[in-house]
Amino acid sequence: DAKTTQPPSMDCAEGRAANLPCNHSTISGNEYVYWYRQIHSQGPQYIIHGLKNNETNEMASLIITEDRKSSTLILPHATLRDTAVYYCIVRVNQAGTALIFGKGTTLSVSS
Amino acid sequence: GAVVSQHPSWVICKSGTSVKIECRSLDFQATTMFWYRQFPKQSLMLMATSNEGSKATYEQGVEKDKFLINHASLTLSTLTVTSAHPEDSSFYICSARDITSGGPTGELFFGEGSRLTVL
Numbered sequence: 001d002a003k004t005t006q007p008p009s010m011d012c013a014e015g016r017a018a019n020l021p022c023n024h025s026t027i028s029g030n031e032y033v034y035w036y037r038q039i040h041s042q043g044p045q046y047i048i049h050g051l052k053n054n055e056t057n058e059m060a061s062l063i064i065t066e067d068r069k070s071s072t073l074i075l076p077h078a079t080l081r082d083t084a085v086y087y088c089i090v091r092v093n094q095a096g097t098a099l100i101f102g103k104g105t106t107l108s109v110s111s
Numbered sequence: 112g113a114v115v116s117q118h119p120s121w122v123i124c125k126s127g128t129s130v131k132i133e134c135r136s137l138d139f140q141a142t143t144m145f146w147y148r149q150f151p152k153q154s155l156m157l158m159a160t161s162n163e164g165s166k167a168t169y170e171q172g173v174e175k176d177k178f179l180i181n182h183a184s185l186t187l188s189t190l191t192v193t194s195a196h197p198e199d200s201s202f203y204i205c206s207a208r209d210i211t212s213g214g215p216t217g218e219l220f221f222g223e224g225s226r227l228t229v230l
Binding site for chain 1: 221222224
């Protein structure tokens with residue numbers, strides 16, 4: 001079973017920030033938080049990952065709470081192309097370890 | 112980022128035939144690749160872990176004799192669906208990790224997926 005809990009769906013207006021929450025209250029000290037998204041009929045796309053510090057890249061920001069029991073993915077200026085299913089996954093970072101997907105959050109961005 | 116390519120993107124076959132799907136890492140080497148399948152409106156489900164030069168490890172409930180996996184090189188893994196039936200119709204996706212990039216925190220990259228329809 002997935003170790004994360006995400007809301008099934010969220011809506012966001014184009015140009016606004018999209019804040020996607022994720023609960024991972026049973027996360028272990030050596031597990032990272034990964035975010036991927038899947039646009040309809042495509043393979044998942046890597047977004048960002050982190051261990052305990054907040055992270056930012058060209059796609060998004062990842063905010064991890066101090067106790068690491070939850071995190072938030074922030075898309076600063078959502079566009080219509082950001083409409084997708086977003087998956088929050090916790091995983092030990094070892095070479096042979098797969099990503100186990102939960103149900104994710106369907107983000108719908110509208111104009 | 113690194114590129115993982117799957118072929119074919121989609122395939123239609125008759126019931127009882129076998130279908131091979133290829134997964135290639137185009138610009139990196141991958142000792143481990145993972146195969147997933149996804150039914151409509153569902154999440155990705157891990158089928159097996161493919162290890163270069165050794166036998167694949169299958170998840171519980173996945174028939175190893177039906178879903179043959181071969182990982183003959185550091186850039187290629189194949190999934191063969193043998194004696195396909197309509198219930199095998201699904202979206203099959205592979206992923207791979209670049210063994211040389213980013214140290215222990217390297218992310219997994221996914222292929223575009225292969226849609227199999229069995230008539």
